[in-house]
Amino acid sequence: MNSLIASALKVIAIEKTAIENLASSCNNDFVSACNAILACKGRVIVTGMGKSGHIANKIAATLASTGTPAFYVHPGEASHGDLGMFTKEDVVLALSNSGETGEIVTLLPVLKRYGCVIISMTGNSESTLAQNSNVHLYSGVEEEACPLGLAPTASTTASLVLGDALAVSLLEARGFTAEDFALSHPGGALGRKLLLTNKDIMHTHDRIPMVSEKATLKEAIIEMSAKGLGMTGVVNANQELIGIFTDGDLRRWLDHAEFRTDLNITKVMTLSSVVTTANILAAETLTLMESKKISCLFVVDEQNKPVGALNMHDLLKAGVI
Template identity: 75%
Template sequence: MSISQFSKSALQVINIELQAVTNLTHSIDQQFELICQTILSGSGRVIVTGMGKSGHIANKIAATLASTGTPSFYVHPGEANHGDLGMFTKNDIVLALSNSGETAEILTLLPLLKRLGCIIIAMTGNAKSTLAVNSDFHLNASVAEEACPLGLAPTASTTAALVLGDALAVTLLEARGFTAEDFALSHPGGSLGRKLLLTTKDIMHTGERIPLVTEDASLKQAILEMSKKGLGMTGIVDLHGQLVGIFTDGDLRRCLDQDKPISEIKITDMMTRNSVTTQANILAAQTLNIMEAKKINSLFVLDDANKPIGALNMHDLLRAGVI
């Protein structure tokens, strides 16, 4: 097999699977809408099942549903036939995946699930299959051909099932009004949770760690305060403790370009007035957006009286996992 044949084979697979996904638009019909309404109005869980490669796709669909607001989990049909059927209740909705619609382990479950009172949604590649005909709803995930040249390995069919499952999960997400904060609640241990749940208050420096000098401070005092607090800046406050300006490492470099001696330079002449600030109760990710939009590395957190109650820089956001 030549090098060019490798690329030709790979592109053929992609084109076949691309066509399989494109053809799914025909599956988004009134039946799909009824399935969404049924799941939204249900009081139980969506239990997803499937054997072999369909089982792997079913497991992923269950995980996606669960993380986007639809209580769901995966049950192996073989295990269900040997005791795990006790996980099902009459209020549950079963989403069963089988490309052929004739998977023995799933068909064995059908009469038991119907007796229990579960609503059954079949996702198959054959609308006339036993599973499709004996289910309450059917999602058509049929494909014209598999990407496997032997027509044996599930390829295009599993891709189609995965995309159709994603379409179902995201549609339900939008219908529920599921938010980024809701999503983060199911991902508290990962970077998603840190990005979406941490507020600016959680990571800002407070109290004595805030670099501040008064308006009458000398340039030397401002530099010492910057060095001591290590945030690459210091705030300048008036007699009422309100922030009137900010002096940064960049401002210090500009001081060196001045003609007069540094000892004669007033901090109020070199500080930046009306500096960019943030609030303590907003998400840290929002503060990051502010800093990136304004192309700044540090800023102060103010209260409603325009008084500094915190300070942070990009390193703080990095350490917190927000970046």
């Protein structure tokens, strides 16, 4: 057991060193690569063979989901027809640790003839691929984590991290936002968190718990129970929200010496309540509720008139939590 842990820790240490050494690759060449991609009028075509191919596929997916149109092309398939996917407007990002991968080197003359900008990511600056690229990103490592020095381990980790650095740098340069990210991730929990607004899930119209400022505590309790949101709003003659009464308020007043159900609701309501608006992201509302340590709130318009109501259960049901 101790030997297994020792092996694992050695791998982690080697790969940690490989990542730390990438700092030297964040240089003028890295800036040139970013600028080439930002200026690209086509797509970023990422390619790599074997384990580098798996990393290339992931980098392409990360680029595509963070505002840089990209896709992966297998270099072997490219030589048998898939080169038709390439245009002169494209940027090619080619991964090869040795820089001598036959399937990629074979493509270089055709890519140059097309006029594609070629960005290489290799562990050998003197390699054929590096020397025939417009921009070279060095991803070399001192050693592989594999004790045989054969299986790509630290080198693929370094390439993956450098690819992530490229994608995130481009994301920030483009001013890519959470809303932009959501547009390419509409499905599942991620999409719900980033796309849903209060308007999509709030209770509206006659489902909003609300009583007049002239109502009694008893009437407020009945309204609160009927609507089942753990609260009721209190509005004035202009239908503006002037206060809120919650389950928590009721529990606190039950032991109060002056507690009576015929009390006017304005005597027991909370005057300053936390509110939100309809077009705010539901995820932002969740953050607000958590920071204020509340479980329900009202959605109001510009005139502070309630147009909706929400509680934690609504956010949970919608998949925001």
